[in-house]
Amino acid sequence: MPEITGYAFPNDIHVHWSLMIVMYPYITGFVAGSFIVTALYHLFGKNEFQPVARLSLAASFCFLLVAGLPLQLHLGHPERGLFVMITPNFTSAMAGFGILYSFYLMIVMLEVWFVWRGEIIQTARRSRGLKRAFYAALALGTYDTSPQALEIDHRAVKVLSAIGLPSACMLHGYVGFIFGGIKANPWWSTPLMPVIFLCSAAVSGIALLILVYQVTAKLGRRVIQADTVSAMARWLWFFLIITVTLELLEIIMLAYENSEEWHIISPLLTTRLQFSFISMQMIIGSLIPFILLFIVTVMNRYLHEKVRNTLTVMASLLLLLQVFSMRWNVVIGGQLLSKSFRGLRSAYEPHLFEREGILVAIVLFVLPFVILYVFDRLLPIEAPPGAHAPDPHGDAPPAAGVSPAA
Amino acid sequence: MDEMPKGNPPPEPAAQPAQAEVSRRDFLARALRASGGAFALLAGGGAIASDGERYDWEAHRWAYLIDTEKCIGCGSCVRACKAENGVPDGYFRTWVERYLISPEASHVDSPNGGMDGFPPLQTAFEPTKSFFVPKLCNHCKETPCVQVCPVGASYRTKDGVVLVDGKRCIGCGYCVQACPYGSRFISPETHTAEKCTWCYHRITKGLKPACVEVCPTATRQFGDMKREDDPVRLAIAHGRVVVLQANLLTEPQAYYLGIDMEVR
Ligand code: SF4
Ligand code: SF4
Numbered sequence: 001m002p003e004i005t006g007y008a009f010p011n012d013i014h015v016h017w018s019l020m021i022v023m024y025p026y027i028t029g030f031v032a033g034s035f036i037v038t039a040l041y042h043l044f045g046k047n048e049f050q051p052v053a054r055l056s057l058a059a060s061f062c063f064l065l066v067a068g069l070p071l072q073l074h075l076g077h078p079e080r081g082l083f084v085m086i087t088p089n090f091t092s093a094m095a096g097f098g099i100l101y102s103f104y105l106m107i108v109m110l111e112v113w114f115v116w117r118g119e120i121i122q123t124a125r126r127s128r129g130l131k132r133a134f135y136a137a138l139a140l141g142t143y144d145t146s147p148q149a150l151e152i153d154h155r156a157v158k159v160l161s162a163i164g165l166p167s168a169c170m171l172h173g174y175v176g177f178i179f180g181g182i183k184a185n186p187w188w189s190t191p192l193m194p195v196i197f198l199c200s201a202a203v204s205g206i207a208l209l210i211l212v213y214q215v216t217a218k219l220g221r222r223v224i225q226a227d228t229v230s231a232m233a234r235w236l237w238f239f240l241i242i243t244v245t246l247e248l249l250e251i252i253m254l255a256y257e258n259s260e261e262w263h264i265i266s267p268l269l270t271t272r273l274q275f276s277f278i279s280m281q282m283i284i285g286s287l288i289p290f291i292l293l294f295i296v297t298v299m300n301r302y303l304h305e306k307v308r309n310t311l312t313v314m315a316s317l318l319l320l321l322q323v324f325s326m327r328w329n330v331v332i333g334g335q336l337l338s339k340s341f342r343g344l345r346s347a348y349e350p351h352l353f354e355r356e357g358i359l360v361a362i363v364l365f366v367l368p369f370v371i372l373y374v375f376d377r378l379l380p381i382e383a384p385p386g387a388h389a390p391d392p393h394g395d396a397p398p399a400a401g402v403s404p405a406a
Numbered sequence: 407m408d409e410m411p412k413g414n415p416p417p418e419p420a421a422q423p424a425q426a427e428v429s430r431r432d433f434l435a436r437a438l439r440a441s442g443g444a445f446a447l448l449a450g451g452g453a454i455a456s457d458g459e460r461y462d463w464e465a466h467r468w469a470y471l472i473d474t475e476k477c478i479g480c481g482s483c484v485r486a487c488k489a490e491n492g493v494p495d496g497y498f499r500t501w502v503e504r505y506l507i508s509p510e511a512s513h514v515d516s517p518n519g520g521m522d523g524f525p526p527l528q529t530a531f532e533p534t535k536s537f538f539v540p541k542l543c544n545h546c547k548e549t550p551c552v553q554v555c556p557v558g559a560s561y562r563t564k565d566g567v568v569l570v571d572g573k574r575c576i577g578c579g580y581c582v583q584a585c586p587y588g589s590r591f592i593s594p595e596t597h598t599a600e601k602c603t604w605c606y607h608r609i610t611k612g613l614k615p616a617c618v619e620v621c622p623t624a625t626r627q628f629g630d631m632k633r634e635d636d637p638v639r640l641a642i643a644h645g646r647v648v649v650l651q652a653n654l655l656t657e658p659q660a661y662y663l664g665i666d667m668e669v670r
Contacts, residue, residue, distance in 0.1 A: 001496075006514075007503075007513075007514035007515055007516070008588075009501075009516075009541075009587070009588030010497075010498045010501050010516055010518075010519045010588070011497060011498055011582075011588045011589070011590065011591040012588045014591065014592070016579035016582050016583070016591075016592050017579060017583065071578075074578070074579075075576050075577050075578055076575070076576065076577015076578070076579070076592055076596075076597030076598055077575065077576050077577045077597055077598065080557070080574070080575075080576040080577075081576060083556075083557040083574065083576055084556045084557055084576065087557055087558060087574075088556060088557070089555055089556055089557055089558035091552075091553045091554075092553065092554045092555055092556040092557075092580065093554060094554065094556035094578065094580055095556040095557075097556075178580075181554075182550075182554075182583055182584050183550065183586070183654055184550060184583065184584055184585060184586035184654070185583060334583075335583075338588065339585075339586055339587065339588050339670075340514070340588070340670055341670060342514055342670075
């Protein structure tokens, strides 16, 4: 039995939204964040992102495939999960999930197809037997790799990015809305919630890509592009600042207005969430990475490559923790306070082995990487040397400096 | 409180109000459906044989009145609710809160929901007033719990009762989060959302909710807003009643008399 300080409504002592509901926004955050990185290249012409453009699209896709799982695992009746899609009740914020998810999945799959189409066809041509049949099927019956056709591919990718970016933002902003729209819960109910979720999604996405990019480059003995790393660090820093500003603003507003809610939220933050909010989310997760990225951004020119890479990796790792803590503090924190506004329950500790437990959460986090690995086997994420690297901007040939060395 | 209208019909399968509109002549189909299990179970098995007057949910609008001045904190209502509805241990469809208040400090508790009454209590301050407040689902008119249900398993009936369809509920728990009053829980037995139904299986048969039935002091009263002379309607119409957390505009249909500002 959880311990209660003060008075909690007797039904308010249960944490019904468990670790899985923490994992859900964490994983969709990677989906949206990675897509933002692809869009920076395809849509906004940030050429520094070219080496990670394909990686981020693939990552967004792989995390997307897993995004619905934690929800499903959390349901009291998982076998009825499809009801949300079949008989949605549209006054519910949750009912939009099916539609948004399917739409975004479609966009990402199309974009993946257009980006890899040329290579799919070439692989089909080069191989025989089953492999040939597989790639021929993936090519969906068109084998045109003429420059004109590839040009159309590039334009399609651009259009899809333009549709995908708002969809990814919607998909994740909507997760924030699920919480922000609950007027019963003072710790959730704020219009800032979707925005905070979105910005922290960008943080987690970029941080994740910095890590994956550097790790895969090391493993594949490829050169880590300095301007890619510093550009990502810069954007990471930018999104970190916005995220933390918003997170703090929300609290400062409550405190300054000295609202009724503050009288329960302030003890929540300083007692129950002291470790996960103050230590993890704010100091270890925000302040330290802020300083590290500050160094990378401001003193970029003077940094040795190794130092820059190490600093960004450290900052990224900490930021992954920061975003996880933020999800935890929102989802779990909101359930530690009673709607009586008079009581807090003791901390929620998930078990290692249970349907919504720690082990499952770890599997959920690892699974997208496994999928990413399979993806890479089927559709190599590193563009083959000499292959036509997709150039979003049509005119210029791919700059030699930015294309990854083989 | 008055009895229900004299002509009120004998038992009728009403636990599934969404089905209540089914033609009465279609007896065979209904019997088949009832013997399908669920309705018969919920309606206490009376469904198959009954061919009496149909319960007309358009003819009623239920409301609940709690006169806190009368409550003695005996907890009979909480026990009755548990017995009537098989409420799992540690979860509550109704509960009773105890308030001990002085101008400087306050203490609120509800040991085991008030089920076993209230043991004497020493507070660090000298209370200048104390009282009990029975709580239950307010059957809100603008109900956030129905609003957020992604599959429409939570709904409000035409006679003003908020119910959960246990066969549609996916157990997502969104409604539990959305209810500002802590009236809902996910049952560890059915894994679906559960809450007070105002004993819908009883009120549609002309009975009162179990808690109202057993309350020895008439703290808890149940009435029909569509009956001009209903005592509950009269009390709400003429008395100075309040609802809980009125600022949230959920329009509760459980009204309180004699409540203090300390009560949320
Ligand atoms: S009290 Fe809670 S459960 Fe009952 S109708 Fe209102 S919001 Fe829904
Ligand atoms: S727990 Fe059941 S009733 Fe509540 S919102 Fe989810 S599906 Fe609807």
